[in-house]
Each structure stands twice: as structure tokens, then as C-alpha cells.
Amino acid sequence: MICSVNGKEHDLEPGETVERLLERLGLQARYALVEVNREPVERSGYATRNLAEGDVVVVARPVAGG
Amino acid sequence: MKIDDPLVIAGRTFRSRLITGTGKYETFEVMRDAILESGCEMVTVAVRRIDFDAPGEDITSFLPEHVLLLPNTSGAATADEAVRIARLARAGGLPDWIKLEVIPDTRYLLPDPVETLRAAEILVADGFTVLPYIMPDPVLGRRLEEAGCATVMPLAAPIGTGRGLKLLEAIGIMIEQATVPVVVDAGLGAPSHAAGAMELGADAVLVNTAIALASDPVGMARGFRLGVEAGRLGYRAGVMDERTEAVATSPVAGAVPAS
Numbered sequence: 001m002i003c004s005v006n007g008k009e010h011d012l013e014p015g016e017t018v019e020r021l022l023e024r025l026g027l028q029a030r031y032a033l034v035e036v037n038r039e040p041v042e043r044s045g046y047a048t049r050n051l052a053e054g055d056v057v058v059v060a061r062p063v064a065g066g
Numbered sequence: 067m068k069i070d071d072p073l074v075i076a077g078r079t080f081r082s083r084l085i086t087g088t089g090k091y092e093t094f095e096v097m098r099d100a101i102l103e104s105g106c107e108m109v110t111v112a113v114r115r116i117d118f119d120a121p122g123e124d125i126t127s128f129l130p131e132h133v134l135l136l137p138n139t140s141g142a143a144t145a146d147e148a149v150r151i152a153r154l155a156r157a158g159g160l161p162d163w164i165k166l167e168v169i170p171d172t173r174y175l176l177p178d179p180v181e182t183l184r185a186a187e188i189l190v191a192d193g194f195t196v197l198p199y200i201m202p203d204p205v206l207g208r209r210l211e212e213a214g215c216a217t218v219m220p221l222a223a224p225i226g227t228g229r230g231l232k233l234l235e236a237i238g239i240m241i242e243q244a245t246v247p248v249v250v251d252a253g254l255g256a257p258s259h260a261a262g263a264m265e266l267g268a269d270a271v272l273v274n275t276a277i278a279l280a281s282d283p284v285g286m287a288r289g290f291r292l293g294v295e296a297g298r299l300g301y302r303a304g305v306m307d308e309r310t311e312a313v314a315t316s317p318v319a320g321a322v323p324a325s
Contacts, residue, residue: 006115025118030126033113033158038150040157058115060154064097064125065112065140066087066225066252066274 003055014053018046021057033060071302073270075247076163076195076216078134080107083264084294085136085249086287087274094128096283101130104277104287108134110165112141113155136197138165143178145185152189164189165219167199175225179206183213190214199251202236204243211246218244219272221252222263226275228255231262241267257286257293264297265305 001014005021012021018041022032034041035058041049051057073080087110091097101109109129129135137155142148145168152164166189168181182198183206189196195216200206202220210218220237223229230253231237241248247269254260260271273290280286 006118008118025116027116027118027121029116029121029124031158031160032116033154033160035150035154035157040150040153042157043159058154059118060113060115060158061124062111062126062135062137062155062160063114064088064091064094065138066089066110066272 001051001053003051003053003057005057006059012051015050018049018051018057021051022046022059025059027059029061031061033062034058035060071298073247075197080270082106082291082294083270083298084260084291085109085251085270085272086277086290087272088125088129089274090278091283094123094125097125097278098128098130100277100283100287101133103284103291105291107132108136110136110138110272110274111160112138113151113160114141134163135161136163136165137161138199139167139185140169142168142185143170143181144168145181145188148181148185149188149192152185152194153192156194161195162193163195163197163216165197165199166215176201177221179203182206183209186210186213186215197249202233202240204236204239207240207244207248211244215246217247217249217269219249219251222250222259223253223255225252227253228276229253230255230259231266234262234266237263237268238266257289260290260293261297261300264294265300267301270294 001012073083082105084106085108086106137160139148139151148168156162168178186196197217199219207218223232249270250263250268251272255276263271277286
């Protein structure tokens with residue numbers, strides 16, 4: 001199952017959850033901010049939100065800024 | 067600040083009237099030390115996509131626990147983009163406070179007032195506590211207040227310029243008319259600038275570059291802390307009226323050289 005994650009194609013397991021994707025990416029950030037197809041995903045729903053073929057995922061986080 | 071003079075924004079009390087940005091520090095360790103020395107209780111952060119090939123360190127692990135994170139919408143050139151960033155931040159667990167900045171202009175980084183107002187209306191309706199970054203425009207300020215914004219944040223001079231209170235007159239009118247806290251944001255280059263804004267009656271100031279790029283950021287953080295306190299104390303105590311002609315402070319009568 002091919003999805004775009006931050007502009008790069010990733011081959012994910014069918015129905016992979018957001019939580020599993022974050023684990024796969026090895027993300028240790030305290031705040032992982034996720035949107036799928038331009039819709040934000042609630043943090044509490046990462047474990048249950050399934051991704052689908054062709055989904056466009058953005059994973060962001062807080063960074064230094066003014 | 068030890069004086070009983072807290073800053074209250076949207077019902078939340080802050081002892082410090084200095085807000086700092088987290089950008090441009092040489093290291094996150096220096097940033098953390100400067101934040102602690104500044105005494106600030108709210109810091110801004112930006113939101114960016116993670117580069118999984120070079121993720122780098124997580125800034126939030128360096129931020130003191132007692133400090134409120136204020137995500138900004140930097141990178142947004144339209145209202146819709148700002149709303150998207152704000153919603154992404156909140157969904158991911160960041161506070162529902164948002165520093166709203168909608169900046170289409172890359173040379174002077176001046177905010178778009180029309181898009182800012184539109185975004186503010188959407189975000190307030192969506193339950194956000196909105197702190198909008200604007201040109202010092204008293205009419206726009208009133209419109210943002212009516213839209214339900216928690217503060218107005220006029221710029222003193224363009225972001226990162228350090229030029230001080232170039233737009234002082236307009237900020238003064240905003241302070242006179244505002245019913246929400248006025249936070250002077252951007253362009254303050256020295257503690258004296260912060261003191262000047264506070265003497266004018268600003269409720270708080272937001273500073274980033276002047277501290278982060280100082281040769282001693284921690285020392286400058288203390289300078290701004292004291293500048294803000296000095297200016298606030300001066301405002302509360304009542305700065306004297308200016309006069310054109312001198313008025314002697316020593317007695318006129320009884321001067322020794324008198325014949």
C-alpha cells in the first residue's frame with residue numbers, strides 16, 4: 001500500500017494505523033502532529049486511524065520559532 | 067515580577083510580562099538557559115514537517131515544564147493555511163492557544179490584515195485562544211477584539227530588525243483603545259526598547275531575535291526581563307510630563323556665590 005508521507009512515497013502494510021506508521025518512522029518526538037489528506041488527526045485516535053492506499057500524510061512537530 | 071501585577075490573557079495568569087520566541091538560538095541548551103533567565107512563562111514555537119532523514123533533536127524536551135507553549139502559524143500566507151496549521155497543532159496535543167500570523171510579504175514580513183481577521187474569526191469559532199500578530203492599526207485591533215481574540219500583538223518594527231519602537235504613535239493609540247492585552251511583538255532590539263513599550267502602557271512584549279542572537283543570550287534575557295519590569299513599574303508609577311524649559315531641582319535661594 002503506497003502512501004505519501006511528507007512528500008515521499010512509503011510502502012505501508014494494508015490498513016496500517018497512524019501509530020504504527022510513527023513507530024516505523026522511529027519518531028521519538030513528544031508531539032507528533034499528523035494530518036491525513038489535509039485533515040488533522042486527533043492524537044487520541046492515532047492507534048485506531050487506518051491509512052488507505054494513496055493517502056497523503058503529513059507528520060509535523062514543534063520547532064524553534066518566534 | 068514580584069509586584070502584584072499579573073498579566074491575564076484569556077483568564078490565565080502570568081507573573082511575567084515577557085514572552086519569548088525560541089528561534090535562532092545556537093543550541094537548545096542556550097535557549098533553555100535564556101528562557102529560564104528571562105523569567106518568561108510563555109514561549110512561541112513554529113510547526114514544521116519532520117525531515118525523517120535528519121530529524122534532529124526535539125525542542126520540547128529542552129523547554130521548561132512550567133512554560134506555556136504558544137504555537138505560531140508561521141509559514142501561512144493565507145487564512146486557510148493558518149487555520150490548517152492551528153488545527154494540526156491542536157489535534158496533535160499542543161495547546162489550543164495560537165499566535166496567528168499570516169504573512170504573504172517576504173521582504174518585510176508584514177502581516178495581511180484581511181486574512182488575519184478572517185482566520186481569527188474561524189479559529190475563535192473553533193475554540194482557539196487567538197493572539198494575532200498585526201501592524202499597529204487601532205481599527206483592525208478593534209475588529210479582532212470583536213472577533214473574540216485574546217490579545218492584539220502589534221509589531222514595533224519588522225521581525226528581526228531590532229529597530230525598536232518605530233511605530234510608537236500607532237501602538238500608543240492601540241493601547242489607549244484596546245480592551246484586551248496589547249503585546250508588542252517584533253522589532254524590539256534592546257532592553258530599553260522593551261522598557262519603552264512597557265512605559266507606553268503595553269501589557270507585555272514578545273522578544274526573540276534580540277535575545278537569541280546576542281553574544282550572551284542568557285545575559286540579554288536578564289536584560290530584557292529587567293527592562294520589561296522597569297518599564298512596567300514606570301508606567302504604573304506614572305511617568306512625569308515633559309516640559310520644554312528647565313526647572314531647577316536644587317533650591318534657587320541661598321546659592322553660595324551670591325553677592
